[in-house]
Amino acid sequence: MTTRRTTTRVEIPLPPASNGTPKRTSSSATNAGMTIIDASAASPWLPTPLEMILLSIYPGTLVFGSLFSTLTVNSTLSPYSHLSQSYAPEHAPSYFAKKSNIFNVYFVKQGWLWITVAFLLFVFTHASLGPKFDVTAFTRRRVQALARYTVITAFWIAVTQWFFGPPIVDRGFRLTGGQCAILLSDREAAREELGDVKEALTHAACKLHGGQWSGGHDISGHVFLLVVGSAMLWFEVLPAVLGLAGLRQARRIQTEGGLVRSAAIETTEPGEKGIPVPKDVGWGVKATMTVAAASMWMLLMTAAYFHTWFEKFTGFVVASIALYVVYFVPRGVPAVRRVLGMPGA
DSSP, X not given: OOOOOOOOXXXXXXEEOTTSOEEEEEEESSSSSOOOOOGGGGOTTSOOHHHHHHHTHHHHHHHHHHHHHHHHOOTTTSOEETTTTEEOGGGOSSGGGSTTOHHIIIIITTHHHHXXXXXXXXXXXXXXXXXXXXXXXXXXXXXXXXXHHHHHHHHHIIIIIOSSSSOHXXXXXXXXXXXXXXXXXXXXXXXXXXXXXXXXXSHHHHHHTTEEEESSOOOOHHHHHHHHHHHHHHHHHHHHHTOOGGGTTTOEEEOTTSOEEEGGGGOOOTTSTTOOOOSSOOHHHHHHHHHHHHHHHHHHHHHHXXXXXXXXXXXXXXXXXXXXXXXXXXXXXXXXXXXHOOTXX
């Protein structure tokens, strides 16, 4: 009996050649010496392989930190309080396990301020986005970068600060059965939940009454902040500074006509169309990378010493949704891309 071979052919449009004729490349799922292209890898809705590697650092950090704590912390000598979501200072297994550590108080607690300052320094000092130090020069790239920052900031406000009342973190806690508990002694078992205090709608209001959240699921606001803030800085800076194909040309976009094309057709490289070639990295980039690196370190400390596995996981998921909306949806929706653009494009 003769077996018939079937061949799957994938065609991907590439940028026009110098004579204006579109070039096309194709591949066959045969072993005839041609390169095989996975159609899913060409989707505008998915990260490039290099982006996937970079993004995998975040769940890897959370898992490593959680395992480190599980394997190295003696729960008898350093008991963890799920009510206060921390170790007692006198029994903390590390300086970074104390809520009062200087990095938590002055960096994480003020995290969005640091991230905002770093972002603005990059936007207004890097030559690829516009004239350096000229805060009145709002080029297309600069305006779109600020638009992306605005959307990410809106997510941060909605999740951790205010969402038509209590933020999403606090709403989720209450919806999963949480309430404000007043401690009457040092023992967690001896606590009383009282009237108006029990009905406090936000974590801040609960603390104001001298209480603590009890009973619900607390999405980790620290994980959300540190992931969404540092990833935003990486997404903005790396395509402009490194110029790697995996962060620029390998990205796929969907055109107005529904074709999937390389992002190269909308990317202006340094030295083209008046975009200057940066002579050095610049102190704006250095400041941005410092804040991003500090955020990654504190994410590791949060993973090791604060919150449960599931609380950290949900914080990561919410941050991932915000990042996907800002940095991947525009690739597949031309109307959104006209507003938000893409870093380095």
